[in-house]
Amino acid sequence: MVHLASVKNDDEVFDPASRKIDSLSPIPDESEIYTNVYGSRFAAEHLPDHVMPEGEMPRQVAARMIRDELSLDGNPKLNLASFVTTYMEDEIEEIMTDSFSKNFIDYEEYPHSAEIQNRCVNMIARLFNCPTDPNGENAMGTSTIGSSEAIMLGTLAMKKRWQNKRKAEGKDWTRPNIVMNSAVQVCWEKAARYFDIEEKYVYCTESRFVIDPQQAVDLVDENTIGICAILGTTYTGEYEDVKAINDLLVERGIDCPIHVDAASGGFVAPFIQPDLAWDFRLEKVVSINVSGHKYGLVYPGVGWALWRSPEYLPKELVFNINYLGADQASFTLNFSKGASQVIGQYYQMIRLGKHGYRSIMVNLTRIADYMSDQLKQMGMIIMSQGKGKGLPLVAFRLPPNPDRVYDEFTVAHQLRERGWVVPAYTMAPHSEKLQMMRVVVREDFSMNRCDSLLIDVKLALQNLESMDEAMITKYQAHMRNHRAHPRHKQTHAQYQGEKHSLQGQHGKTHGVC
Known part of the structure; x- marks a missing residue:
């Protein structure tokens, strides 16, 4: 030595x-x-x-x-708040580990990784019924870090295309707006705010938690760059009626595109409801985003942005570069990123095929329906749609009872003591008086694990029923103060207490991605 x-x-x-x-x-x-x-x-x-x-x-x-x-973090498999994938097979984990050092953007050095992305784009585009190019060209799309980046790209494309048209007509192009449901995920607010686009909301009600197609189309004016429709809201997992919005636009002769936020539902609906028209089969749908790291069954973070055809992605948003050794087109917000997640997506699609994805989504739907039935028997009010009409999740709330001293947040705290992360939250603005809980049924949430959770829900309710009011008050105080814990204060003091977002204005809870 x-x-x-x-x-x-x-x-x-x-x-x-x-x-x-x-x-x-x-x-x-x-x-x-x-x-x-x-x-x-x-x-x-x-x-x-x-x-x-x-x-x-x-x-x-x-x-x-x-x-x-x-080790002091929570167990990801017991985090039922998140849609993000928590299980992949050992074989692809090894391949992804081998690819950690690959910079995906370097097409010259890693051409096969780039080819794998193109294969994924083509497969997903055709899964979404994208019109096939007669010359065999690749579908128009790209991988992203997640749906947030994909949504930013889709929003930018709609804005730039609207601006180009307005400039060509000699009209004012400085006041764009976008129409969306107040139940959108916060990335839509970010896209509008970052790119100077006015937000026009269709608000939820205490009985409707998805966008109203009539109200959405009524909000469209000459400055509207597009309408956002959600295939699986983060609150209740419901699919918004994209076809109804499309048909109203066609009926009224309105030239307004639709972007479908299929972050969660894009890898579910095609296998559970293949006849549901929400994708490129509808003429007004020009772009779609989907998260590969949700029901695409890949670890975070990978997403996909797809366009009907090149005309919906303005050329000025695409940059040609060659400093890494080869000419390449780039139209992402991010530049350097690892290749592992894209490779993981390709593995899942060729490993499982349509049959494998369908089998998994059918199982998750059955487990979600079983859980809904069991919670109903406990007296819970189910807020989500079952039987495959929405995402495989269960949103529920306690039945009305003026004498009850505990609420959904207290139940969530009881479950956390058993290791489960089952979020309690308030609904979107104009319906925020409703409190609810949500269980996301992911690939590794088996029926056996479902039974374990149901047992703990029963025990939690029994414990709360036996507690006196003083103890319940302590629980509620703990939940109120939970976010004030020093470890949760990740924001600089200067930026705390903002009032420009729906969260800041209404106390809205943005669903976890």
Whole structure:
């Protein structure tokens, strides 16, 4: 074994006092060679949190310290708030790990990764009934980090196309607006705010949680760049009636495109409701986004943005670059990104095929329906649609009872004590008096796990019924103060308490992606 101190150039001077060579290359102190991570000095020190440390830490110690801290996070498989995939097969995990170092944007160096993206775009576009190019050209689309980026791209394309048309007609092009449901995910608010687009909302009611097609079309004017329709809202999982919006636009002769936010439903509806018209079969649908990391069954983060044809993606949004060695077209907000998730998407599609996806989605739908029936028997009011008419999730609330001292948030806290993350939230603006809970049924949520959750829901209700009012009050206070915990304060004080978003204005809870 060669001691590092002996490996030095002739012109380097060793200073015993500083134990450094030229004050740059520190020599390890042999007293810091440990046989056990928890016997090291690092185990008795606070981990760095504001300033990068001067010295090094042994890799085993650094890895163990981080693992220990992350072990305090929740179990992803018990996080029923999130739509994001928490299970993939070992074979593709190994392939994705091998691809961590690949920069996907470098088409010259990694041409097969780029080809895999094109295959995915073509497969997904045809799954969504995109018109096939007679010359065999690739479908118009791209991979993204997730649906948020895909939605930004779709919004930009609609805005630029509207502006080009207005400029050609010699009309004012400075006041674009977009029509959408107040139950949209926050990324739609971001897209409108970031790109200076006025938001025109169709508000939910206490009995309707999806967009009203008539009201949506009534809001369209000469400045409207498009209408957003959601295939599976984050609140109740319902599909909005895209066909009704399309038909009204056609009937009235209105030249207004539709973008379908199929973040969650894009990989569900084609297999459970193949005859449901929501995609490119409708002439007004010009673009669609879908999340590969939701029911596309890939780890986060990968999404897809697709357009009916090149005419709906203005040329000025596409940039040709060659500095990485080959001419390539780029039309994403992000540039460098890993290739692993795109490869993971391709694996799932060729591994499962339509039959495999259909089998998984049918199972999830059956489990969601079973859970709905069991919760009904407990007296819960089911807010979501079953039998495959919406996403495989269960949204529910407690039955009205003026004498009950606990609410949905209290039930959620009880379940969290058992490890389950079942979110409690208020509905969208104009219906925010409704409180509800939601269970997202994902691929790894088997019937056995469903039974375990149902048992814990029963126990939670029994415990709450037996508690006195003082204890219930403590629970409710804990839930109110939960977000005030120091570990949850990730926003700089300057940006807390904003009032421009629906969250800030109404206390709306944006569904978890």
